[in-house]
Amino acid sequence: MADTITMQVARYRPGQEAEPVFQSYDVPLRKEWAVLDGLNHIKDHVDGTLSYRWSCRMGICGSCGMTVNGSPVLSCATFLTDYAPGPVRVEPLRNFPVVRDLVVDIGDFMAKLPSVKPWLIRDDEPPEGEYLQTPDELDDYKKFSMCINCMLCYSACPVYALDPAFVGPAAIALAQRYNLDSRDEGAADRRDVLSSAEGVWACTFVGECSTACPKGVDPAGAIQRYKLTAATHALKDFLLPRGAR
Amino acid sequence: MSTFHNVVVVGGGGAGLRAAIAVAEANPRLTVAVVSKVYPMRSHTVSAEGGAAAVAGPDDSLEEHLYDTISGGDWLVDQDAAEAFVQEAPRELLRLEHWGCPWSRQRDGRIAVRAFGGMKKKRTWFAADKTGFHMLHTLFQTTLSNPDVVRYDEWFVTSLLVDDGQVYGVVAIELATGRVETVIANAVILCTGGCGRVFPFTTNANIKTGDGMALAYRAGAPLKDMEFVQYHPTGLPFTGILITEAARAEGGWLLNKDGYRYLQDYDLGTPTPHPVLRSMELGPRDRLSQAFVHEHDKGRTTDTPYGPIVHLDLRHLGAEVIDAKLPFVRELCSKYENIDPVKELIPVRPVVHYMMGGVHTDIHGATSLTGLYAAGEVACVSINGANRLGSNSLPECLVFGARAGQAAAEFVTSTRTAPGAAVYAQARDAQRLLEREFARHAEGSHIGGRERIADIRTEMQTAMENGAGIYRDGESLAKAADRLRDLRERFGRATVDDRSRTFNTEAVALLELSFMLDVAESIVVSALHRGESRGAHQRTDFPGRDDERFLAHSLVRRTPDGGGLVDYMPVKITQWPPGERVYGR
Amino acid sequence: MTYVKPISTLWWLRRPSYFLFALRELSSVFVAWFVVYLLMLVSAISAGPEAYHRFLDWSTGRVLVLNVVALLFVLLHAVTWFNLAPRAMVVPHVPPVVVLVLHYLLWLGLSAALAWVVLR
Numbered sequence: 001m002a003d004t005i006t007m008q009v010a011r012y013r014p015g016q017e018a019e020p021v022f023q024s025y026d027v028p029l030r031k032e033w034a035v036l037d038g039l040n041h042i043k044d045h046v047d048g049t050l051s052y053r054w055s056c057r058m059g060i061c062g063s064c065g066m067t068v069n070g071s072p073v074l075s076c077a078t079f080l081t082d083y084a085p086g087p088v089r090v091e092p093l094r095n096f097p098v099v100r101d102l103v104v105d106i107g108d109f110m111a112k113l114p115s116v117k118p119w120l121i122r123d124d125e126p127p128e129g130e131y132l133q134t135p136d137e138l139d140d141y142k143k144f145s146m147c148i149n150c151m152l153c154y155s156a157c158p159v160y161a162l163d164p165a166f167v168g169p170a171a172i173a174l175a176q177r178y179n180l181d182s183r184d185e186g187a188a189d190r191r192d193v194l195s196s197a198e199g200v201w202a203c204t205f206v207g208e209c210s211t212a213c214p215k216g217v218d219p220a221g222a223i224q225r226y227k228l229t230a231a232t233h234a235l236k237d238f239l240l241p242r243g244a245r
Numbered sequence: 246m247s248t249f250h251n252v253v254v255v256g257g258g259g260a261g262l263r264a265a266i267a268v269a270e271a272n273p274r275l276t277v278a279v280v281s282k283v284y285p286m287r288s289h290t291v292s293a294e295g296g297a298a299a300v301a302g303p304d305d306s307l308e309e310h311l312y313d314t315i316s317g318g319d320w321l322v323d324q325d326a327a328e329a330f331v332q333e334a335p336r337e338l339l340r341l342e343h344w345g346c347p348w349s350r351q352r353d354g355r356i357a358v359r360a361f362g363g364m365k366k367k368r369t370w371f372a373a374d375k376t377g378f379h380m381l382h383t384l385f386q387t388t389l390s391n392p393d394v395v396r397y398d399e400w401f402v403t404s405l406l407v408d409d410g411q412v413y414g415v416v417a418i419e420l421a422t423g424r425v426e427t428v429i430a431n432a433v434i435l436c437t438g439g440c441g442r443v444f445p446f447t448t449n450a451n452i453k454t455g456d457g458m459a460l461a462y463r464a465g466a467p468l469k470d471m472e473f474v475q476y477h478p479t480g481l482p483f484t485g486i487l488i489t490e491a492a493r494a495e496g497g498w499l500l501n502k503d504g505y506r507y508l509q510d511y512d513l514g515t516p517t518p519h520p521v522l523r524s525m526e527l528g529p530r531d532r533l534s535q536a537f538v539h540e541h542d543k544g545r546t547t548d549t550p551y552g553p554i555v556h557l558d559l560r561h562l563g564a565e566v567i568d569a570k571l572p573f574v575r576e577l578c579s580k581y582e583n584i585d586p587v588k589e590l591i592p593v594r595p596v597v598h599y600m601m602g603g604v605h606t607d608i609h610g611a612t613s614l615t616g617l618y619a620a621g622e623v624a625c626v627s628i629n630g631a632n633r634l635g636s637n638s639l640p641e642c643l644v645f646g647a648r649a650g651q652a653a654a655e656f657v658t659s660t661r662t663a664p665g666a667a668v669y670a671q672a673r674d675a676q677r678l679l680e681r682e683f684a685r686h687a688e689g690s691h692i693g694g695r696e697r698i699a700d701i702r703t704e705m706q707t708a709m710e711n712g713a714g715i716y717r718d719g720e721s722l723a724k725a726a727d728r729l730r731d732l733r734e735r736f737g738r739a740t741v742d743d744r745s746r747t748f749n750t751e752a753v754a755l756l757e758l759s760f761m762l763d764v765a766e767s768i769v770v771s772a773l774h775r776g777e778s779r780g781a782h783q784r785t786d787f788p789g790r791d792d793e794r795f796l797a798h799s800l801v802r803r804t805p806d807g808g809g810l811v812d813y814m815p816v817k818i819t820q821w822p823p824g825e826r827v828y829g830r
Numbered sequence: 831m832t833y834v835k836p837i838s839t840l841w842w843l844r845r846p847s848y849f850l851f852a853l854r855e856l857s858s859v860f861v862a863w864f865v866v867y868l869l870m871l872v873s874a875i876s877a878g879p880e881a882y883h884r885f886l887d888w889s890t891g892r893v894l895v896l897n898v899v900a901l902l903f904v905l906l907h908a909v910t911w912f913n914l915a916p917r918a919m920v921v922p923h924v925p926p927v928v929v930l931v932l933h934y935l936l937w938l939g940l941s942a943a944l945a946w947v948v949l950r
């Protein structure tokens with residue numbers, strides 16, 4: 001194994017570059033090193049001006065999503081040796097405006113998230129103790145509750161690239177996380193946004209979101225499931241008189 | 246530019262979000278802001294794995310949780326605070342359930358609880374082994390439903406606005422634009438988390454740089470019990486990623502290089518095939534980490550390129566239990582160590598994990614400065630004493646986050662002192678001062694040459710590990726203090742190459758390093774003064790506990806020349822006089 | 831001042847899944863054609879045998895090629911939708927593959943019945 005690997009890192013400093021340029025750095029190639037460790041090596045020892053986000057370095061905080069050799073990944077959970085002999089091309093996540101170097105602006109997602117009401121909705125007062133929920137009922141939505149908001153799915157989604165109004169995979173998965181929770185009664189409140197043209201129907205099942213997702217959330221599955229729900233509701237609305245719905 | 250909110254919460258982790266909700270609930274007319282250097286759901290609470298303790302079953306009692314907490318903390322626990330804590334923890338965890346937290350369940354649909362280190366009963370609520378993740382996302386999503394909570398995401402707080410002993414807001418840098426902003430307020434709640442990054446090998450995320458402790462310290466609030474730093478016995482070598490205590494609670498064993506369950510040699514009980522509460526692998530963290538050091542001294546650990554290790558054995562639990570209860574452990578092992586715990590041993594070593602000390606507060610989260618509150622890991626209410634029990638910290642964030650929020654809301658509602666001209670003058674000056682500081686670091690120094698931020702940071706971490714590790718003595722601490730003084734001088738020459746205003750992470754690293762240097766010094770000076778061994782503070786030159794002199798909290802205050810002045814305040818004892826800590830007997 | 835990367839003209843060639851996505855988007859034209867063709871067929875039938883035969887004669891050659899292409903696109907659609915059926919319809923305690931196989935079986939059965947009616 002060679003003892004170094006070349007990282008080609010996209011640099012964009014507003015005011016300095018009109019568009020991103022690549023800068024190459026040689027970093028040690030170690031078995032344990034994630035792509036993020038390579039970046040940290042650059043930042044600490046070679047070039048302090050490189051900017052990127054990271055925090056937990058254990059694949060759970062969702063900060064460190066980047067495009068590595070063309071695919072959206074968590075840079076703390078993707079290893080340099082997988083790209084040996086290199087070079088490793090590191091770019092910001094696609095489909096988001098680039099703020100600086102590898103930092104992207106996720107404001108669009110943060111603004112859309114509340115629109116699907118991803119919180120528990122109940123009309124009644126909570127009970128003295130807990131709401132009962134069996135392990136099976138928990139399993140119904142568990143997968144969709146695993147989202148770390150890392151934005152890899154948005155980066156992989158061609159629909160989002162072409163139509164930025166698309167609510168998008170993670171937000172819809174989170175809406176479904178509550179819709180399918182036995183304790184929640186808010187499905188009707190989420191219906192308008194989810195079954196709009198910018199909601200599930202914008203998706204044509206590319207499936208790349210679920211491939212990209214590092215946490216097995218399967219947002220594509222969440223969307224397809226909701227399509228069936230939305231279609232059933234539309235049919236009911238059409239066939240049944242108001243009172244009987 | 247400046248904005249105004251009645252209450253500003255600094256930090257969007259478990260404590261910060263809970264505090265913000267509490268303010269909004271206490272008085273809907275108040276505006277509350279959450280200022281956080283990362284998006285709230287990136288806060289370090291997200292990494293917590295094992296669970297959150299609160300009395301749940303009929304076979305458990307508040308008394309027992311209280312006793313475990315007090316004895317676990319080696320009697321350096323304020324018992325009135327711990328009483329409030331054990332009493333309110335169940336209600337707080339239930340509220341989280343009502344907000345949608347996906348707690349793991351029993352077959353009949355009720356909450357499930359698991360065993361945890363140092364706890365005599367099963368009382369740790371969990372959401373598989375991603376408890377902190379689920380709690381944080383539940384809290385974050387709940388705040389989304391509350392339009393009264395205004396967020397300032399990716400704003401880095403650099404100082405507190407103080408006038409005449411009262412706090413009136415914060416100065417912050419908006420990272421995306423580099424603009425210096427001030428948020429003026431009637432009260433500030435610090436919820437900035439711990440400071441594990443002061444050490445080289447830690448489970449803590451990159452953001453845990455003790456900012457809030459330094460902010461308060463600089464503003465004149467004392468820090469309490471800073472010498473108590475918790476080592477967790479089971480971190481993965483190299484990365485420092487935590488293998489949760491739940492792995493041992495579910496029945497995992499710690500083995501030395503001969504495959505021997507070595508804890509039996511350290512007065513922690515006798516090995517049994519099934520886990521026994523408060524015994525062996527379910528002993529408290531301080532004792533387990535200390536046992537590791539002794540094993541190492543006896544030559545019974547295994548050497549690796551990333552330091553000596555022992556092994557955690559989960560193989561006998563089988564794939565089914567591991568997948569149901571510890572899926573994240575399996576994921577982390579396979580990703581970062583390339584091993585499968587179902588079939589292989591996990592290499593582990595003690596790793597810096599948690600700060601028992603912090604900003605001194607009363608049981609309402611109030612600090613010594615009017616208008617300044619603190620909660621979560623940044624604070625020291627004194628429920629953790631000399632050693633925190635695993636799974637007490639997440640509920641602490643909730644209980645005291647809520648208390649601090651309520652107290653701040655009450656304070657603001659009842660007093661309403663308006664910030665004076667001095668505060669606005671400080672706000673106006675903030676920008677100029679920060680810019681001057683950056684200009685100085687950007688130019689670098691002509692005398693003595695340039696210094697890299699990372700070099701100073703690494704040397705600080707090494708100094709802390711060598712001088713103030715699991716075992717320390719007067720000499721090692723004095724040496725660490727010298728090193729830190731030297732590093733502070735070199736910090737003056739640290740250079741920032743990045744001149745951009747947009748997302749300047751190098752400038753952030755500089756500010757974080759200056760915070761960490763303050764925190765490191767406060768740890769060392771507090772440790773130097775405590776001439777005894779208690780909980781996580783083990784002095785080889787003072788091997789015994791000394792209740793006569795040191796059944797007291799240390800308080801360190803910053804002196805004008807930047808040094809730390811230590812004095813002591815008594816521990817509050819209501820019902821349990823100091824006794825022997827007994828495990829496994 | 832952020833930088834927004836322009837979408838390259840050949841982005842849809844980057845991944846097989848993107849290519850299929852582009853194909854499905856394109857297929858709408860052919861699906862529309864199929865509908866038009868069907869309507870023309872119905873109107874030809876209702877106009878009597880002569881018109882019907884004229885329509886059939888017209889439906890050879892280029893029109894036939896067009897129809898074959900359209901059929902392929904409709905099949906692409908059908909297969910996509912069938913393959914995602916198990917993700918859309920989550921039936922408790924029934925493995926997804928069963929849902930999938932049942933869908934294909936149903937399709938096969940209906941097609942066979944139709945073929946029997948037409949070719950009898």
Ligand SMILES: Cc1cc2nc3c(=O)[nH]c(=O)nc-3n(C[C@H](O)[C@H](O)[C@H](O)COP(=O)(O)OP(=O)(O)OC[C@H]3O[C@@H](n4cnc5c(N)ncnc54)[C@H](O)[C@@H]3O)c2cc1C
Binds near residue numbers: 598
């Ligand atoms: C790996 C790991 C596992 C753990 N597991 C458990 C467990 O199982 N059970 C348990 O009880 N405890 C556990 N703990 C401990 C517990 O998770 C933490 O003590 C707790 O989450 C701290 O929460 P907090 O709200 O105080 O701080 P954090 O969650 O760390 O949040 C700090 C917040 O402050 C903000 N902030 C910091 N500085 C600034 C600044 N200068 N300007 C603006 N914002 C700032 C950050 O952005 C962040 O939002 C674990 C800890 C670790 C490291």
Ligand code: SF4
Binds near residue numbers: 149154212215217219
């Ligand atoms: S769904 Fe998956 S890929 Fe998308 S944000 Fe959530 S965790 Fe990331």
Ligand code: FES
Binds near residue numbers: 061062065
């Ligand atoms: S750094 Fe947290 S997910 Fe990678």
